[in-house]
Amino acid sequence: MRKLLAAAAVTVIAVTCAAEASAASAALGTHQPRYSTEYVQIMSTATTGGPASAIARGVITAAGQADLGSAKIGRLVFPGGAITLSHRGSRGTSQFDPRTCLNLVSQAGSYQIVGGTGRYAGIRGHGTYQLSLEFISARSHGQCTSGRPPVTRQELLRLSGPVRL
Numbered sequence: 001m002r003k004l005l006a007a008a009a010v011t012v013i014a015v016t017c018a019a020e021a022s023a024a025s026a027a028l029g030t031h032q033p034r035y036s037t038e039y040v041q042i043m044s045t046a047t048t049g050g051p052a053s054a055i056a057r058g059v060i061t062a063a064g065q066a067d068l069g070s071a072k073i074g075r076l077v078f079p080g081g082a083i084t085l086s087h088r089g090s091r092g093t094s095q096f097d098p099r100t101c102l103n104l105v106s107q108a109g110s111y112q113i114v115g116g117t118g119r120y121a122g123i124r125g126h127g128t129y130q131l132s133l134e135f136i137s138a139r140s141h142g143q144c145t146s147g148r149p150p151v152t153r154q155e156l157l158r159l160s161g162p163v164r165l
């Protein structure tokens with residue numbers, strides 16, 4: 001009988017300790033920052049500007065919009081908040097065919113997350129990006145012109161880097 005009571009007591013203590021450890025671990029997990037490599041793909045076919053489509057995967061998995069209107073500051077807007085980042089180009093190439101008015105632009109660079117709102121408040125991170133832009137310029141009097149919006153345009157921007165949320 002004593003052995004049975006001792007075994008039952010040990011079992012109760014073990015179950016209680018396991019439950020407390022699990023609860024403590026869960027509590028710590030909700031307060032600890034989450035780290036991950038974040039990947040964001042931004043795509044646009046607009047010929048006159050405006051927000052582009054954005055998909056994030058990593059710590060954040062969401063669809064949203066990107067506004068990279070400034071030469072140095074961009075903004076990603078997802079459900080529940082927004083992320084602001086600064087970016088800087090490092091190297092790039094461009095090609096232009098005056099016969100077809102086709103423009104090809106490729107640029108690499110880096111970015112730094114400088115702030116967040118809503119569920120992204122406190123987000124930090126940095127990384128690199130690769131831009132691919134192709135467009136066909138409009139024609140004026142038989143010549144390619146930059147004075148009018150392009151006939152068609154496709155932009156693909158890929159960002160990746162470590163993020164803490």
